[in-house]
Amino acid sequence: MALSSDADSFDFTLCIESSFHYDDKERFFAENFRVLKAGGQAVLADITCENVERVTFRRGNHFESRLRYIDLAEKAGFIVESVEDIGQLVYRQLYEYILKFNKDNRELNGKYWSVVLRNYARLADEGLMGYHFFRFRKPL
Numbered sequence: 001m002a003l004s005s006d007a008d009s010f011d012f013t014l015c016i017e018s019s020f021h022y023d024d025k026e027r028f029f030a031e032n033f034r035v036l037k038a039g040g041q042a043v044l045a046d047i048t049c050e051n052v053e054r055v056t057f058r059r060g061n062h063f064e065s066r067l068r069y070i071d072l073a074e075k076a077g078f079i080v081e082s083v084e085d086i087g088q089l090v091y092r093q094l095y096e097y098i099l100k101f102n103k104d105n106r107e108l109n110g111k112y113w114s115v116v117l118r119n120y121a122r123l124a125d126e127g128l129m130g131y132h133f134f135r136f137r138k139p140l
Contacts, residue, residue, distance in 0.1 A: 001027045005035045020047045025069075029076035036138040038128045042078065044069070048085075048130040049123065051105050056119045066132055078136035087130035095121040 001024060013032050024027045032042045049055055049063035064072075072078055095117035102114055123129035 001031050003031055003035055007030075008037045009035050009036050011037055013040070015042070015044045015046070017046055018048050019044055020061050020063050020077075024055045025062070026075070027071045029078070031135075033078060033138060038138055040138045041081075042134075042136040042138070044134040044136070046132065047120075048087075048132045050102055050128045050130075054119075054128060057116050066070050066130060069132065069134055069137045073134065073136045077138065078140055081132070081135040081137050083135075084133045085130040086133070087124045090116060090131045091124040091129060093123040119120065120135075 001021065007126060014038060015028075015032075019025065019028060036042060046069075047063060048069065049064045050065045052058065052063050055061070055063060065084065066085070070083065095114070098114045098117050104112065120129050
């Protein structure tokens with residue numbers, strides 16, 4: 001959120017599965033915008049949640065809704081080029097995999113992930129948990 005790069009340095013930025021950890025997403029978007037050249041593209045792929053209060057484990061996580069990400073990007077000056085949600089293809093399958101994994105591997109880590117992913121899968125089934133790909137562009 002405070003890159004040492006000069007303004008207008010990059011044609012492209014990529015953020016994968018980390019922005020939900022950022023407590024100051026306005027600063028994150030502003031910094032992305034600052035370092036991109038005019039016409040540059042920012043791609044963000046991350047967990048989204050429409051009702052954060054329903055997430056059972058939030059410590060260190062700062063989930064936002066799809067619309068909040070769009071709003072933050074637009075406020076920073078970005079044009080929203082595309083938004084795609086693949087949450088229905090992610091959480092249920094990961095949860096089922098962890099259940100199978102835990103049958104053979106009785107690790108505390110596996111139990112933790114089964115609790116987290118069960119919650120995410122239920123929320124995704126209700127349309128409340130997403131996994132979104134956003135593509136933003138800095139105007140010319």
